[in-house]
Amino acid sequence: MKIDKALEAIEALGDNHIATSATTPLREDAFKLSDNEKITLIREDVKHIMETLGLDLTDDSLKGTPQRVAKMFVNEIFSGLHPLRKPDASTFKNNYKYGEMLVEKNITLYSTCEHHLLPIVGRAHVAYISNGTVVGLSKMNRIVDYYAKRPQVQERLTMQIVQDLQVVLGTKDVACVIDAKHLCVNSRGIRDIESSTVTSEFGGKFKEDSVKREFLDYIKLDTTF
Numbered sequence: 290m291k292i293d294k295a296l297e298a299i300e301a302l303g304d305n306h307i308a309t310s311a312t313t314p315l316r317e318d319a320f321k322l323s324d325n326e327k328i329t330l331i332r333e334d335v336k337h338i339m340e341t342l343g344l345d346l347t348d349d350s351l352k353g354t355p356q357r358v359a360k361m362f363v364n365e366i367f368s369g370l371h372p373l374r375k376p377d378a379s380t381f382k383n384n385y386k387y388g389e390m391l392v393e394k395n396i397t398l399y400s401t402c403e404h405h406l407l408p409i410v411g412r413a414h415v416a417y418i419s420n421g422t423v424v425g426l427s428k429m430n431r432i433v434d435y436y437a438k439r440p441q442v443q444e445r446l447t448m449q450i451v452q453d454l455q456v457v458l459g460t461k462d463v464a465c466v467i468d469a470k471h472l473c474v475n476s477r478g479i480r481d482i483e484s485s486t487v488t489s490e491f492g493g494k495f496k497e498d499s500v501k502r503e504f505l506d507y508i509k510l511d512t513t514f
């Protein structure tokens with residue numbers, strides 16, 4: 290069942306290469322190799338990088354690194370590239386007729402900057418106003434995590450979260466704010482440890498000043514992460 294769903298998703302991608310700017314740029318053959326085949330190839334690539342740097346891969350502490358990094362790329366930090374891993378977002382009818390904004394705030398976010406392959410660490414805040422459908426709370430955290438587990442730019446990540454929830458909930462009234470630190474800015478290059486990046490996407494009613502303000506008041510950006 291899940292495989293059929295994944296194949297559908299892969300086909301949809303195939304027809305939609307250019308799509309919107311919020312689509313992760315993927316090759317047409319992105320899912321031809323199995324995860325295990327990818328791990329084997331990446332292991333050799335990491336080994337090559339380490340050897341080129343002059344490291345002795347017979348050392349007890351280093352010898353497992355290529356396999357460890359390959360597994361981490363495929364199964365963990367870039368696992369959200371695979372449509373098969375998209376979370377099932379259980380939805381329910383809004384029988385209790387809750388008509389106000391729902392905010393899931395301070396969602397822990399770990400992603401990877403696609404320019405340097407260094408961590409992005411921060412918080413995502415997601416909100417929606419139901420038009421008859423509600424989604425399980427944890428599913429919002431899961432959707433954030435799924436898109437975060439890709440090489441990302443923060444702008445695209447923010448838009449992907451909103452666009453996905455708009456489909457799941459059948460409404461444009463969805464918003465997301467992300468406040469995150471990019472280690473490529475904090476730990477290398479300009480090495481500005483204090484700066485963080487805020488991005489936002491406001492759909493439907495969230496474009497209205499009063500609704501946007503209510504959401505921003507709820508989340509009162511907490512910069513302690």
Ligand SMILES: Nc1nc2c(ncn2[C@@H]2O[C@H](COP(=O)(O)OP(=O)(O)OP(=O)(O)O)[C@@H](O)[C@H]2O)c(=O)[nH]1
Nearest residue numbers: 402403404405441442443444471473474477478479
């Ligand atoms: N817009 C955007 N830029 C990002 C994001 N993550 C990293 N970057 C930036 O991507 C840019 C890449 O610029 P380059 O000049 O090619 O890279 P670089 O020589 O390593 O640049 P420095 O980081 O300034 O040393 C840098 O300015 C990064 O700060 C992101 O999520 N969104």
Ligand SMILES: [Zn+2]
Nearest residue numbers: 402404405473
């Ligand atoms: Zn970067």
